Amino acid sequence: GIQVEQSPPDLILQEGANSTLRCNFSDSVNNLQWFHQNPWGQLINLFYIPSGTKQNGRLSATTVATERYSLLYISSSQTTDSGVYFCAVPGPGRRALTFGSGTRLQVQP
Amino acid sequence: NAGVMQNPRHLVRRRGQEARLRCSPMKGHSHVYWYRQLPEEGLKFMVYLQKENIIDESGMPKERFSAEFPKEGPSILRIQQVVRGDSAAYFCASSSGVAGSYNEQFFGPGTRLTVL
Numbered sequence: 001g002i003q004v005e006q007s008p009p010d011l012i013l014q015e016g017a018n019s020t021l022r023c024n025f026s027d028s029v030n031n032l033q034w035f036h037q038n039p040w041g042q043l044i045n046l047f048y049i050p051s052g053t054k055q056n057g058r059l060s061a062t063t064v065a066t067e068r069y070s071l072l073y074i075s076s077s078q079t080t081d082s083g084v085y086f087c088a089v090p091g092p093g094r095r096a097l098t099f100g101s102g103t104r105l106q107v108q109p
Numbered sequence: 110n111a112g113v114m115q116n117p118r119h120l121v122r123r124r125g126q127e128a129r130l131r132c133s134p135m136k137g138h139s140h141v142y143w144y145r146q147l148p149e150e151g152l153k154f155m156v157y158l159q160k161e162n163i164i165d166e167s168g169m170p171k172e173r174f175s176a177e178f179p180k181e182g183p184s185i186l187r188i189q190q191v192v193r194g195d196s197a198a199y200f201c202a203s204s205s206g207v208a209g210s211y212n213e214q215f216f217g218p219g220t221r222l223t224v225l
Contacts, residue, residue, distance in 0.1 A: 041198060
């Protein structure tokens with residue numbers, strides 16, 4: 001099946017700092033989703049981004065499908081950004097999502 | 110506009126009992142997916158269903174686990190004779206069903222199962 005790797009696995013930031021999270025995948029994909037799992041365990045949809053760039057407030061994401069990676073940018077980080085960020089892609093010909101192992105972000109005041 | 114609903118949010122069972130987890134998809138969504146998250150791990154796909162049909166159960170353990178999505182009512186994930194290793198968060202997701210294309214999945218709050 002498709003492999004999804006995320007880096008870095010852990011990240012500690014001071015409030016106000018910027019960061020870039022990376023997601024690599026092993027096969028061609030038609031779609032990709034980014035999620036934020038908050039400290040209460042809820043999964044929040046951030047982006048649905050098969051290709052190109054999207055922005056939502058302080059967050060933006062870029063997917064380069066031909067090179068099999070996606071980037072999530074967090075600018076001016078806040079303590080509420082803490083949690084785990086997952087990227088997920090469907091396998092070839094499938095709808096089921098394969099998740100990466102996540103990037104655990106801690107933003108300190 | 111209600112999102113994906115799951116209940117119960119927390120479920121405690123003793124070894125050997127049965128667990129039933131329920132999922133109501135978002136309004137207008139006809140596709141349901143179940144995922145399991147073990148402590149400190151990512152989510153793993155279990156099963157994908159449409160109304161009255163199991164489409165993909167490649168991630169479902171072969172024994173003790175079953176899922177259904179009846180014509181009326183929520184989708185049910187059933188775990189028989191639970192063991193401690195079944196303790197996990199179980200998430201349900203739903204999507205719309207435009208034929209031939211992938212559609213964004215939206216997740217419920219999860220059911221946290223603890224097996225004593």
